[in-house]
Amino acid sequence: MDDIARIERENIGFNEMDAWLNKNGVTEIECLVPDLTGVPRGKILPRGKFREERGMRLPEAVLGMTVTGEVPSSDVFNSIISEADSDLILKPDPNTVRIVPWASDPTAEVIHDCFTVDNKLVSYAPRSVLRHVLDLYAQRGWKPVVAPELEFYILARNTDPNQPLEPPVGRSGRSESGRQAYSIDAVNEFDPLFEDIYEYCDKQELEIDTLIHEIGTGQMEINFLHGDPLELADSVFYFKRTVREAALRHNMYATFMAKPMAHQPGSAMHIHQSVVDIDSGENLFSNSDGSDSSLFRGAIGGLQKFLPSTMALLAPYVNSYRRLVRDTAAPTNVQWGRDNRTVGIRVPHSSPKAKRLENRVVGADANPYLAMAATLACTYLGMVNRVEASPELRGNGYNHPHEHELPRSLNEAIDLLRETKALHDVLGRSFIAVYSSVKELEYTEFMRVISPWERQHLLLHV
Template sequence: MIDREPHNFNQLEQWLDQNRVTEIECLVPDLTGVARGKILPRQKFTEDRGMRLPEGVVAMGVTGEFPTEGPYFDVIDSTDRDMHLRPDPGTARIVPWASDPTAQVIHDCYDREGQLIPFAPRSVLRRVCERFDAAGWSPVVAPELEFYLVARNTDPDVPLKPPIGRSGRSETSRQAYSIDAVNEFDPLFEDVYAYCDQMELNVDTLIHEIGAGQMEINFFHAHPLGLADEVFMFKRTVREAALRHDMFATFMAKPIAGEPGSAMHVHQSVVDKVSGRNIFSNEDGSPSREFFWYIGGLQRYVPAAMALFAPYVNSYRRLARRAAAPINIQWGTDNRTVGFRSPVAAPAARRIENRVIGADANPYVALAATLACGWLGIQNRIEPKPEFRGDAYLGDFALPRSLGEALALLRDEADLAEALGREFVTVYTEIKETEVEEFMKVISPWEREHLLLHV
């Protein structure tokens, strides 16, 4: 087992020897969470300990397109200069489905002067974590990631359907928390858990969620950067396992009409590094000022951060009334209808669950953004609204209803730009505007159905 501390190259080489690794997948997460990079022979990886890729590789849209003009090029040089990639040895893991002994290693992106590329997702999360570190604190997170299993679908014009399980039938009704419904896909999940075990991923429980074919995996709480790496790797893993069982796994926020969307709920707290105390609780066990200020920060800044939590046009289909997703920024204790839930817990485990984030969000960007909102709340001593004790689905919408609206809010929020990095916000919003423009070129079945002969 390799030490998960970074920059331990001697131990990495020993680990590669022990596992007889012959190839290395050198990975860089881009803004969409896609794994970019190169595959190198072991010897080449050992000799170079890094590689180069164009800057734009981590700064493209989900369609592979780039902006052609505008502020994007105030950050990214039009000459398409190189990034210098350095492996993080603590991220090295076996690729369990590879035919030859293969390792995967996540890389950080640097410029020629040795500075982190500010718009690379891993750099953004590092930047936010450093704010907590400078204050003597350590943020702690625990994601709960939902996803759908669907039948193979090679035609994007055909709606997705639940896959066929061991019984030879597909689900036609909702099976929340059903053990038997999970057991329908035992062969698949046996592979998923075997892969996760080989990769030393920090996964906890698996449950069947509300939707037909919808599952949820929970991760043990840990430091945000390591957990973002694990979510990134888990998505690759479950997709690969699903393909091997003749189905797809999708993390789309709303893949099937009439079914609930998929979220990435993130539990978060902050620990004092000297005392080990959860700063959300006072010595007498009562909620601290920091606890309430953190909530205040989420309420104040999450609407402006929605383009980071709901990054695609599809994301906003999930955020609908009575669709098992929040529509506002209320907070409450043990209340799943609000945007920010405080689970019942011992004082040492007091935490806030951000229920707004979609499963389609880049884990590095989403964790950076939610922590930045809470950090700003503490720094600015933002008092939250009173605790909401009823059904928040009955309230008014307090979140943007579209990606275009969300991007406008993000552009106008100077505090978030300072916390996440102005270069990142510039690149991100420009890329997302390009995606919106691409989407608007597509005529949907709904438009043909209702407008073709009626208007």
């Protein structure tokens, strides 16, 4: 059975999708595909054309662009994405169809998968990478369960990129000041915005859980209910669109940049993960007596061994590494500990049935599909290869003698990703080649920019 047939069998199917579109009176379809950065690409089709074509075509380069829209020209890149820039065939995943709640006319959105002309999944597409990792788990009778926690900032509108960002004005007519971690009143300052966010999420059937005010000024966090990694990655993809759209309608910006403001904490996407047996549903991280299983210890060991090599996916921009510095509520190590937020791998308090790991390294700016895939790839390699975890770290992880166990720049992270062959087998060699080429070009583009810091401190002093 080819990949298209397999996906159609697993989901609700086109007939059910058509019935849903009819029921909701949909006249237009936003046909979306997540690119390497997590940006929605695609086309808007009239309902009739969508029904006839069951998808669309886009140039291959859509999956090989930097965040600025540039395309690499290296031999390695061109060996995968041809210079002829042929078409991708994109097919809708019926299970992802949602109403676009802010559209003026009845409009639906649906995420598409990318295929070659012979009906094979394009291996370097972000959804394909995650699907491949999930298939590896399924072959061993395992099913990963995840729950992301996503931080973001709401900001005053700022159309000048040369000016620092500021918190927005709330209902009181004043901008937030100081640190308001877990403050209910600080969240209530922006009630109209969050009422729209919850309404939009409800209409899109996005199962969000808790809303809290995080440490930073104007920094919020939304927690998602645990579930299937691909479905949760789709939800995060939709959620980012939703929050940005809602903020604009309230004359604000919302950003998922890892470090938008110099003197505020960065934003993360913490990923909680457990693994259950497909047949029994039992949590494989716990033994029958509730103690830690060997698979649990292997998963920790896998994260410790391979997280540094996946940082180009988990911290994908130059800005990402501004978050990963000492004493900013972000981890700088791959140590693990129970209920310890100063380490990269936290084991929250839970019952044996709910035992899980929390990867605290991931930035909010990461592509959710690739962040899930990278996290699951690390734990998979650790469990399969019985990688031994280090002893638990107790106390402050920032005082650990090996504090800097993660790459400290995008350039270093790209090199580590290319060098770690074990990850190539799990994430896909063509994906690694395309992704690292794109990130290398982004880094080169950034290095052509002269920052205000350089002009301020170097212009007349060196």
